[in-house]
Amino acid sequence: MEILSVLWERGSATVRDVYEAISEERPMVYTGVLKLMQIMADKGLVIRDESARAHVYRAAVEKEETERRFVRDLSRRLFAGSAAQLALRALEMEPASEEEVAEIRKLLARRRQEASQ
Known part of the structure; x- marks a missing residue:
């Protein structure tokens, strides 16, 4: 990496x-x-x-796709596939900036909207 x-x-x-x-x-x-x-x-x-x-x-590989692949693998190996647990552990270790919190909220809102459709 x-x-x-x-x-x-x-x-x-x-x-x-x-x-x-x-x-x-x-x-x-x-x-x-x-x-x-x-x-x-x-x-x-x-x-x-x-x-x-x-x-x-x-x-030869895109940064974003590589990050997704590594995070997916990390989630499977350490958190039984739970992205939420992975995110919670990450946020416990390092506080998020206001901009990052805003991005997290946007993502959650988008996920909720997708789930309700």
Whole structure:
């Protein structure tokens, strides 16, 4: 996810770019980042452009869809599929801003309206 986050933020990057971005947050070995990115390319998560000496990578998956997939998996594994329990735990850990609370209310209102139709 860290690698994808860097690629989503930058659009495209070399292994060195990704390594340096991640290393600012925590210690990481260059060859570890390289290997992970090679595996990700093999799995279709990133696209590698080999036309230059330094290969340039970009995300092959959309951020929003990837987030949905991970959250769905997390919900199934830890909360028996309950999105509500997942949301409650998340909100207990980190308070939501007023803007986030407004978005949550809009989503709930939309869900209620869909359910009543």
